[in-house]
Amino acid sequence: MNDPAVVAAGFDAALRARGVSAGTRRAGTFAETLRLLPPRDAEGWYWRARTAMLPSIDDLDAFHAAYLEFFGAIDDADALHRLVRTVNPPPRPQAPKRASLPPPPSERRAAGEDAERAPTQWIAASLEERVRDAAFEDLDDAERAAMLRLIGRVRIAADARPSRRRRVHPHGDRFDFRATLRGAARTAGELVRRRATRRRTRLRPLVFLLDVSGSMAPFARALLQYARVNAIARPRVRTFAFATRLTDLTPLLRRAGDDRLMAAIAETVHDYGGGTRIGAALHAFNDHHAQRGAARGGTVVILSDGWERDDPALVAVEMQRLRRLARRVVWVNPHKRHPAYEPLARGMAAALPYLDAFVSGHNLRTLEAVADAIEGDRR
């Protein structure tokens, strides 16, 4: 156990078992650290391990668990426990990470999978037609599977702005001295060809906040698929689910299968007790994400019917804040499709003054309108 390389590799394995992927490069660094700066006491061991092997403060709890497990045998366990207790706790309760999610339910895939392979073309066509206009909640399993597939054809929301980076362009607006001079070397130092650069464009951040509580579930499923299609096609997309609390789905959305995604959402609605805490979810989003830059200069899409369980005044306060942090705020409320709809839900009424766009987004056809709303009309 005295060989630093063995210790480092073993600890790396212990971390991996806890879902923290430190990696070989960090393990190598750790081994080198132990060799060059041999620790004298428990605290020395702890801090060397932490600075070399901890990938992010979010992983601190798992790191501590792995640390106690692995080094507990080497050192005095009591001292270790005391040490771990006194070090800085993670800054804020974060959304559950990938590793802490419950294992995916190994249930059979929905029957919809079979329906996807419709026997003849015309059936598919008529199914498509029906799916296009029916509200998401009225679809049966086969239709829902078709709908999820068709969402891939909805336009990707791409709201670009000029970047601070430039690239060479024949009709650029800024003289490029370096490229021009390099070109001049070929023409005996005569400046023959003028080269110029133009600003590149960069996509604005796009954030989805999806209410996944009971009545909203079918719509949330569709918008989640739309968020996923966007996340795969373009950078800077983040997705959150909320019911009574907020969960960051971003790391899961691009790679994880449906099972794991649904398990993560189930976690969110775990303590669901009738109604949604929109204000609290917005507060968490603003505090931990928007204010730190997740929404700055971008568009936030909120899906919810606006039924607030707590005080709607909080919704107003947080919406006002979000309005100042984001460039556009789009609210998707499927109930808006009814001609006689009035924003009577108290949370909805509170949020209304702070919206740039208010759309229904209840079926495939209106999902296009969501894309329009995200981009805005200043194109």
Add this chain to the structure above:
Amino acid sequence: MPHPVDVEDLRQRLLQAGYLADGGLATALACAVSLQRAILLEGDAGVGKTDAARATAAVFGAQLLRLQCYEGLDLASAAYDWNYGKQLLAIRAAEATRERTPDLYADEFLIKRPLLAALGAPRERGVVLLIDEIDRADDEFEAFLLEFLADFAISIPERGTIAAAHPPIVILTSNRTRDLHDALKRRCFYHWIGHPSVEREIAILRLHLPDVSAALAADVARAAATLRQRDLRKPPGIAESLDWAQTLALLGAERLDLDVFGRSLGAVLKYPEDIATAAASAEGIVRAARAEGAA
């Protein structure tokens, strides 16, 4: 060949340089210096990340080169640029005197920006390179840093690769407005600087503001700790409590009381909503800060 730096020794020397580091930060810095590897310091705004770099430079008698990151930061302003005007003049001069055109990519035409300058530091006077708020830069710049951090080298197409004879001490800071790429983090030691304990904050206040009385410093540290537990938009960092203590001293306060508390809140809280929250429970905060002092 790297040479080890003793952790406790470094901590003492940081203290002499006016920086009170805890065991974790001292270990992290000692590891980074000993192994000649970069260190990434993360933490909320105002907990002393940039100051740690300044103190490290003082400890090693090194020059501090600071690179403030922003979106669109490119090589021309971070690493190097060519002096085009001078190049052009050299061509014209050579033409006029019918001499051979000089080497346009010689040292005299190269403008060294912080990253390249850090590679050219002489052994006797090292360099601490502070890459500040790396989270504000974009992915392209992060990708460029990979080569720099792994080999302490920069490739210039016209010149080839320039490597450091004596690797600089590289400190990156991040406010965590976004997550950095793991490829970048893997190349660095990592340390999270949290808010200090009350005792440590008192010590920091006393260290930086010798004119402020012990009683007032203790009041400020305890009140700041209380404020951090409230649900605030921007909990005060050490930078804010330093400002606050200084402001209170300026207002002639011996201890924290309700009157100066209300008047000086703008020094420590920067959102009107936060100020309203604090003002609403002013009495409790002031009483808690002073009661513990009396006990």
